[in-house]
Amino acid sequence: MVQARYDIAFRLYPYERVAAQSQPPRRHPVVIVGGGPVGLAAALDLGRRGTPVLLLDDHEGAGKGSRAICFARRTLEIADRLGAVAPMREKGVVWNIGKVFYGEDRLFEFDLSPEPGHRHPAFINLQQPYFEKFLMEEIRAAQARGAPLEIRGCNAVTALTDRGDHVHLEIGTPDGPYALEAEWLIACDGARSPVREGLGLSFDGRVFEDNFLIADVRMTADFPTERWFWFEPPFEGAGQSALLHRQPDDVWRLDFQLGWDIDRKAELDPAAVRRRVDGMLGQGAEYDLIWTSIYTFQCRRMERFRRGRVLFAGDSAHQVSPFGARGANSGVQDAENLAWKLDLVVRGLAPETLLDSYCAEREHGADENILNSTRATDFLTPKSEISAVFRNAVLDLARDHPFARAMVNSGRLSVPCVYDGMPLNGPDALDGPAVSRVGAPCPDAPVGDGFLLGRLGDGFTLLTFDVDAPAHVEEGGVVARRLAFEAPTGALRERYLGQAERAVYLIRPDQHVAARWAHCDEAAIRRALRAATGAEPWI
Amino acid sequence: MDLILTPNLPDPDGFYDDLLAAHEGLSAEESHALNARLVLILANHVGDRAVLRAALRAARDGGETNAGGSGGAAAP
Ligand SMILES: Cc1cc2nc3c(=O)[nH]c(=O)nc-3n(C[C@H](O)[C@H](O)[C@H](O)COP(=O)(O)OP(=O)(O)OC[C@H]3O[C@@H](n4cnc5c(N)ncnc54)[C@H](O)[C@@H]3O)c2cc1C
Numbered sequence: 001m002v003q004a005r006y007d008i009a010f011r012l013y014p015y016e017r018v019a020a021q022s023q024p025p026r027r028h029p030v031v032i033v034g035g036g037p038v039g040l041a042a043a044l045d046l047g048r049r050g051t052p053v054l055l056l057d058d059h060e061g062a063g064k065g066s067r068a069i070c071f072a073r074r075t076l077e078i079a080d081r082l083g084a085v086a087p088m089r090e091k092g093v094v095w096n097i098g099k100v101f102y103g104e105d106r107l108f109e110f111d112l113s114p115e116p117g118h119r120h121p122a123f124i125n126l127q128q129p130y131f132e133k134f135l136m137e138e139i140r141a142a143q144a145r146g147a148p149l150e151i152r153g154c155n156a157v158t159a160l161t162d163r164g165d166h167v168h169l170e171i172g173t174p175d176g177p178y179a180l181e182a183e184w185l186i187a188c189d190g191a192r193s194p195v196r197e198g199l200g201l202s203f204d205g206r207v208f209e210d211n212f213l214i215a216d217v218r219m220t221a222d223f224p225t226e227r228w229f230w231f232e233p234p235f236e237g238a239g240q241s242a243l244l245h246r247q248p249d250d251v252w253r254l255d256f257q258l259g260w261d262i263d264r265k266a267e268l269d270p271a272a273v274r275r276r277v278d279g280m281l282g283q284g285a286e287y288d289l290i291w292t293s294i295y296t297f298q299c300r301r302m303e304r305f306r307r308g309r310v311l312f313a314g315d316s317a318h319q320v321s322p323f324g325a326r327g328a329n330s331g332v333q334d335a336e337n338l339a340w341k342l343d344l345v346v347r348g349l350a351p352e353t354l355l356d357s358y359c360a361e362r363e364h365g366a367d368e369n370i371l372n373s374t375r376a377t378d379f380l381t382p383k384s385e386i387s388a389v390f391r392n393a394v395l396d397l398a399r400d401h402p403f404a405r406a407m408v409n410s411g412r413l414s415v416p417c418v419y420d421g422m423p424l425n426g427p428d429a430l431d432g433p434a435v436s437r438v439g440a441p442c443p444d445a446p447v448g449d450g451f452l453l454g455r456l457g458d459g460f461t462l463l464t465f466d467v468d469a470p471a472h473v474e475e476g477g478v479v480a481r482r483l484a485f486e487a488p489t490g491a492l493r494e495r496y497l498g499q500a501e502r503a504v505y506l507i508r509p510d511q512h513v514a515a516r517w518a519h520c521d522e523a524a525i526r527r528a529l530r531a532a533t534g535a536e537p538w539i
Numbered sequence: 540m541d542l543i544l545t546p547n548l549p550d551p552d553g554f555y556d557d558l559l560a561a562h563e564g565l566s567a568e569e570s571h572a573l574n575a576r577l578v579l580i581l582a583n584h585v586g587d588r589a590v591l592r593a594a595l596r597a598a599r600d601g602g603e604t605n606a607g608g609s610g611g612a613a614a615p
Contacts, residue, residue, distance in 0.1 A: 393575035405585040 002058055002156045002172050009129035012061035012136040015154035027166060029346050031182035033157050033195055037128065038069070038331035039137040039188030044082050045144055045339030047149035047301065047456060050433030051346050055149075058156035058169065061136075062129035066214045068292050069247050072414040072440060075332045076120040077453055077511070080128075081092050084138035085120070088131065093122030093249050096455040098227040102395045104234045109226075112413070117491030118444045119451040123415060125247050128328065129281060133358045140415075141287075141494055157189070160198050162308050182344060185310045188335070193277040193316035199307055205300020208321060209260040210381050212295045215241075215273055218251050219287035220263055220389035230411045231395055232243045235279030241380050241410070242280060251290065255282060257380065264294050297321035297377065299370045303515055305334075314336055317365035322421045323376035323411035334362045340458075340509035349477045354534030357424045365417040372412050379409035417419045419512055424507060426515025426528030426538045433498035442511045445491040452492065455483055456511055460532070462525065463505040469520040475529040480506060507534055542593035 005318035020026055026246050029204065030046060032039045037058035043055045044242035071092070079085040099109045112122045136151075143149050158177070159170040161347050162225055167185045187195035198205060225246045233242040243255035258267060266272060273292050278285065305311060314331030319443045337359050344350035397404035419425065419439035428438040435443050445452045456463075461481035462473055465488050488497065497503055506514040515538075516526035532539040548554050562579075563571045582591055 328609070389571055390574045390579070393572055393579055397576055397579060401580075404579060407579070 002174060003155050006059070006063040007366055008059060008061045008063065009064040009127075010061045010101060010133045010184050012133060013151040013153035014060050015174055016152075017173075017175050018152065019185045020410045020424075021173060021175060025179040025181050025185065026169070028052065028144065028344060029182075030054070030186065031056065031076050031167075031180070031330065032168065032186045033057075034142065034188035034190060034314075035061075035130055035136075035151065035187060036190060036314065036331075037328045038335050039186070040139065041078065041082065041332045042186055042188060042313060042335035042339055043149055043151070044084070044135060044139050044142060045336060046343055047139070048082065048146040048344040049146065051343045052148035053150070053184075055317075056155040056157060056169075057151070058172075060153040062132035064291070066131065066216050066253065066293055068128040068131070068325065068328040069253055070123050070414070071126055071131060071298045072325060072329045073120045073122050074416040075120065075268040075329045076124065077444065078332055078336050079135070081309070081456075081458065082121065082135070082335075082520055084134050084137060084381065087134045087137070088124065088126055090118070090132075091130055091244050092126040093225055093248055094121050094124055095227060095457055096121075096244065097223050097224070098229065100398070100405075100410065101228065101230040101233070102399070103230075103232050105399060107395065107398045109406070111406075111510055117446055117495075119453065120444070123325070125245060127247055127249075127251070130248070131328070147511075156424065157194060157198075158186070160195060160310075162198075162199070162310065164308075169311050170528065172312065182305075183309065185344065185447070186342075187310055187312045187316045187340065188314050188331075189316050191319045191364065192313040193312070194310065195310065196302065199310065199316070201302060201307060203300055203319075205298055205319070205370070207296065207298045208377050208381065210296065210377075211258045211260065211264070212297070213256040213258050213267055213273070213276070213297060214291075214293050215254045215256075215277055215289060215511075216247070216291040217252050217254060217277060217280070217281075217287040218249070218290050219285065220250050221281065221285060221287075223252070231410075232259045233280070235276075236468070237276055238279055242409075244280065252287075253362065255371055256280075257368055258294070262294075267294060268292060295322075299374050300362050301363070301366045306355055307364075311342070311381070313357065313362075319360070320369050320373040320481065322373075322376045323380060324369075324373045324414055325411065326373055326414045329414045330369050333365060334358075336510045337362055339501075341534075344478065347477075350466055350533040351535060354424075357422065357534055361419045361422050361424075364419065364422070368417045369414075376411045379451060400504065403460055423537060424508075424514065424534065425533045426531045427524070428516055430500055430516040430518050431498075432516060433495055434501060436496050436505070436513055436516070437482050438513050438515055442505075442507055442513060443491075445495050446453075447485065447488075447492055452520070453511060456507060458508055460514075460529065461505075461507040463496070465493075466502040467520050468506050469504060470522065473522060473525050473529065475526040476535060477532070478529055478533050480529060506532065513515060540587055540592055542590050542597065544597060 030053045032055040046053045096112045101109045156172040159171045161168045166181045228244040230242045239257040241257040245253040307319045313334035381392045394407045462480040462482045464484045505516045514532040530536045
């Protein structure tokens with residue numbers, strides 16, 4: 001028996017009995033537990049690279065209910081590399097204008113209109129189940145092309161033991177239990193992570209003493225496609241802050257901050273929810289309530305994202321409050337950081353210690369995300385009298401003074417972190433732009449009739465600008481393929497050369513800059529490749 | 540730039556007057572709010588995190604002295 005903990009929006013991987021259920025435990029190179037956005041992204045990435053992956057989920061598809069809606073540019077770029085972005089862009093809602101209100105007053109508005117020269121916008125709004133569905137569709141397509149990917153729905157991990165050179169897993173299914181073994185296990189099993197619990201690992205941080213009521217409503221009102229945020233909303237019973245945000249399918253996300261001491265059951269009564277929604281949308285607004293729930297938020301992370309042969313990614317490793325939309329967005333970055341490293345380790349092309357760089361880099365990313373979302377939450381829910389005084393002072397000043405608008409924090413844009421000073425980094429030997437410094441995710445730029453990131457591929461890239469270089473550089477079986485540009489112009493020049501005349505970049509498979517130089521020195525490139533694959537640090 | 544803690548205002552008494560005048564007729568709560576706005580405006584004007592950190596330290600130490608705390612134990 002497998003206990004369903006939630007309803008399914010899309011049945012993506014129906015249970016099917018497999019032969020392994022009645023055979024002795026089989027060993028798999030990589031097993032992923034959890035088919036949320038992070039597990040699916042990790043599976044697709046590994047499978048495309050040719051490393052066999054088995055993904056287990058205790059449900060049969062994407063959960064119903066209100067979870068992530070804002071997917072950031074970096075996530076779209078990753079989905080693009082994975083071949084899954086087209087339906088996301090087609091379905092997703094692009095929004096640029098945000099308005100901030102304080103009581104009755106409109107304080108100011110901001111415009112996220114994309115900086116030109118990127119393939120993808122700063123954000124799209126898309127319900128999380130769609131995001132998972134589109135990843136899953138690409139997994140099916142990859143399977144059809146022969147990628148070694150297997151997904152087993154209604155397979156719940158019930159126990160695990162780390163046996164040194166592998167992990168032993170007990171699985172529950174509708175047809176009873178069976179066991180299997182994993183050389184490497186990626187735990188993408190969400191914030192409550194049974195894998196983390198099973199290993200007795202701690203998950204410490206801060207709980208915010210606040211409840212948020214989330215209502216997703218369907219209506220055909222002609223509210224503009226904008227993000228509206230109220231501090232101290234003027235409508236009846238709205239709580240201390242409120243948010244209105246558009247999703248695809250004429251669905252709107254409404255979010256009300258209710259405070260700590262509430263009667264959850266009473267608040268979730270549809271009549272009570274409707275009173276609030278009416279207050280926000282105006283009496284007489286016609287809508288269907290399609291989902292309501294009450295959330296409390298926490299910011300916390302595991303101390304280490306690796307424990308022997310088990311790697312943690314996404315919510316199992318770190319949890320943030322949703323202000324700033326950093327949960328799924330950062331989890332997908334975990335998946336992409338881990339996939340190429342694990343692929344190299346499984347193939348024997350990199351030492352196991354390469355996986356420790358996953359911890360260093362993504363723990364740093366988690367800290368940055370936790371810092372940002374903690375700050376936003378502290379601004380939204382002042383924790384003391386004086387913090388309320390300053391918060392309101394900022395809001396009062398924001399009406400007239402641009403400097404104060406910069407302090408108004410209802411969640412900061414989710415942007416990927418830069419792996420400054422991290423162990424895999426090679427030299428930054430170019431007097432080049434800061435946006436493409438060593439450790440940074442490559443900024444996109446138009447090239448020809450496409451975009452740069454689309455030309456990078458799944459492996460290492462040697463990106464050259466007005467420099468002669470070999471077509472391939474190989475070191476210890478790892479190949480960097482050259483991508484050459486002559487006389488670059490516009491955003492490409494601005495973002496990769498700046499004042500420099502020529503440049504050579506070594507780009508990692510996850511599109512972060514590993515090293516850069518003002519000229520081509522093959523020996524240095526080889527050394528940087530060794531550094532970037534964990535074989536030998538640069539210094 | 541270092542935080543200036545030596546006399547730097549041309550007319551200290553005049554400024555002090557202005558400060559009190561700005562608060563005239565306000566309730567404690569309103570004064571509190573005005574002070575908060577003033578801090579934010581001045582902080583933006585200074586625009587230098589190192590100076591602001593030094594100012595926050597100096598302000599905090601000043602309060603401790605007053606309350607009989609570990610006066611002047613300037614943090615590094
Ligand atoms: C109200 C709200 C709004 C949010 N808004 C945003 C946003 O706008 N942008 C954003 O980026 N993030 C947002 N988030 C966060 C986002 O939803 C999560 O960060 C994201 O779902 C994490 O993905 P995951 O794959 O790590 O885990 P999950 O999505 O939780 O997936 C875990 C999976 O593991 C499975 N599983 C669990 N236990 C087992 C087991 N024993 N065996 C097998 N399978 C198991 C579960 O069934 C599930 O399918 C929001 C969250 C909330 C609550």
